[in-house]
Amino acid sequence: MTRSHLILCLLAIMTACKPTTMLEVVQPALITLPDHVNVLATIDRSKPSSGFINVLEGGVTGESIHQDRDGRKNALDALAEALSRTPRFKVVHTGLEYTGTETGSTFAQPLPWDEIASICEQYDADAVIAIEKFDTDNRREVTSRKKKVKRDDKEIEVTVYDGSLEVDVHLGWRIYDLKSQRIIDEVDVSDGDNDSRSGVETEDELLEDLADARALTYRVSQRAGRKYAERIAPIWITVNRSFYKKAKGPEQEEMAKAARLFETDSWNEAVDIWHTIVERPSTSSEVKGMSAYNLAVAYEKRGMLPTALSWAQNAYGQHGNKKARNYVSILQDRIHDQEILREQLKQRS
Numbered sequence: 538m539t540r541s542h543l544i545l546c547l548l549a550i551m552t553a554c555k556p557t558t559m560l561e562v563v564q565p566a567l568i569t570l571p572d573h574v575n576v577l578a579t580i581d582r583s584k585p586s587s588g589f590i591n592v593l594e595g596g597v598t599g600e601s602i603h604q605d606r607d608g609r610k611n612a613l614d615a616l617a618e619a620l621s622r623t624p625r626f627k628v629v630h631t632g633l634e635y636t637g638t639e640t641g642s643t644f645a646q647p648l649p650w651d652e653i654a655s656i657c658e659q660y661d662a663d664a665v666i667a668i669e670k671f672d673t674d675n676r677r678e679v680t681s682r683k684k685k686v687k688r689d690d691k692e693i694e695v696t697v698y699d700g701s702l703e704v705d706v707h708l709g710w711r712i713y714d715l716k717s718q719r720i721i722d723e724v725d726v727s728d729g730d731n732d733s734r735s736g737v738e739t740e741d742e743l744l745e746d747l748a749d750a751r752a753l754t755y756r757v758s759q760r761a762g763r764k765y766a767e768r769i770a771p772i773w774i775t776v777n778r779s780f781y782k783k784a785k786g787p788e789q790e791e792m793a794k795a796a797r798l799f800e801t802d803s804w805n806e807a808v809d810i811w812h813t814i815v816e817r818p819s820t821s822s823e824v825k826g827m828s829a830y831n832l833a834v835a836y837e838k839r840g841m842l843p844t845a846l847s848w849a850q851n852a853y854g855q856h857g858n859k860k861a862r863n864y865v866s867i868l869q870d871r872i873h874d875q876e877i878l879r880e881q882l883k884q885r886s
Contacts, residue, residue, distance in 0.1 A: 555779040556796055560838055562776055563624065565877040567768045570664075572883070573716050577626050578662035579617055580633040581609050582648065583671040583708070585641035604751050605641065608758040609671045612708060615762030616666070623770040625882055629660045635667075642672035644709055647720060653713045663715060666769075669723075670709040675750045677702045679740060698743040701733040704753040710765050722769065728757050771881055779860075780834045781827040788814050788824050795828075799835065808835050815851075826856030833864060842872050 584606070613630065620628035633656065637645040648667070656665050679700040685692055706729065712722040732748035766772060782796035783789070795810035814820050814828040829852035836845035846868040852861035 556782050556800060557777045557779045558799065558834065558838060560776050560778060561773055562871070563771050563878055564767065564774050565874045565881055566625070566770050566772075568722060569877075569881050570712070570721060570769060571714060571717070574663045574714060574721075575626060576629065576660075576662045577620065577664055577666050577712075578629045578631050578656055578660040579613050579666045580631055580635060580656065580668075581613060582635040582645070582667040582669050582711075583609055583637045583641045584634050586636040586639050604675075604754050605671055605673055607751065608673060608706065608754045609668055609708075611755045611758040612668055612671070612762040615759035616668075616766050617762075619763045619766030619772060620770055622773050623766070624773075625770050629662055631656065631660055637670060640672065642670055642707065644669050644711075644723070647711070648713065650713075650715075650718050653715055657715045664721070665713040665715075667711045667713065668708060669711045670707070672707045673754050674705045674707075675702065676704075677747070677750075679743060681740075684736065695738070697736045697738060698740050699733075699735040700737070700743045700747055701731060702747050702750060702753070703729060703731045704750055704757060705729040706754060706757045706761065708758075708761055712769070724765075724768070726761050726765065728761055728764075730757050771878055778834045778837065780831045784824045784827055786821055786824060788817075788820060788828075792824070792827070795831070799831070804835060804839065808832060811835070822856045823858075826852045826858030826861065829856060830858050830861050830864065833861065833868070837868065837871075842868060842875065846872065 617628050617630040620626055635648070648665075653665050657663065677700070679698060681696050681698050683694050684697045685694050687693075705727065707725070707727050709725050710722065711720050714721045730753040732753065734743055734746045737743040737746060780796065780799065782793055784792040791810055791814060795807045795814075798804075798810070799807035811828040811832045815825050815832070820828075829848050833845045833848035833852060836842075836848060846865065849861045849864045849868055852858040853865060
């Protein structure tokens, strides 16, 4: 191992060993839907209109029977689950299915507005979210090669197998706004997943070891559903923040005690200690920077973002704490996000 690689490994270990605290934060949506849209009804509009063509396509691309159908369901289930965690919308998972294009792989003509009105009336919704297209492609590859191995103290040549499976998922979403009778969002999404194995003794064993294409499809579909929820709705997410527990010098025990208090939600006591360390004239600049950084994390956890930003700026600007430089940007982004959230959530206030 080279010296540079050793240093990188040590840094990774040190970072991994830093204590962390979890914060629940609301992430703003990428787009802002109209104020009058509060209840969303989900439907599946990507069912192929020609089952025969879909079967033929499955034979060409390696799709399993029902892979697309169950993938669509997984995408909608994940969307509905993610939207259930937003303070912005109420979501109604209707279970309704409509046929789309012949193969289900392209956008069909929009649903007629009288149909949208019927859905909204039945489910007391303001708008309809439709998965409008869904298509998967599977690519499996198996190769063989010779490999020398030792058996019974003899070197022999055996055949081993390498293989890979790639699954691509292509889907499209639309949102129909009943009040304005406009499609207020239409987006294509492509994502994929893969699995591989190497050096397997038999081809049958290799195929057995590779992940099932349906499982990969469902995983990608669920991810696509969650991502679309994040596009249209503010979502509660969990983020981790590391903080300092160890320090050199006279403040070593104080820093350790404050970290223990913080880990057990004794917020006031921990903050008092970090304030004392920062304000003490004899404290080294390095330890002051660490304490200021910890104060920034503590105030962010309490939702006091401007105060958290002030302490992060102090940690970097006054004491050169390098971690605080990136943390300043994170907090500035969060403060900006709060302004967006106020706009997106104003009808809920």
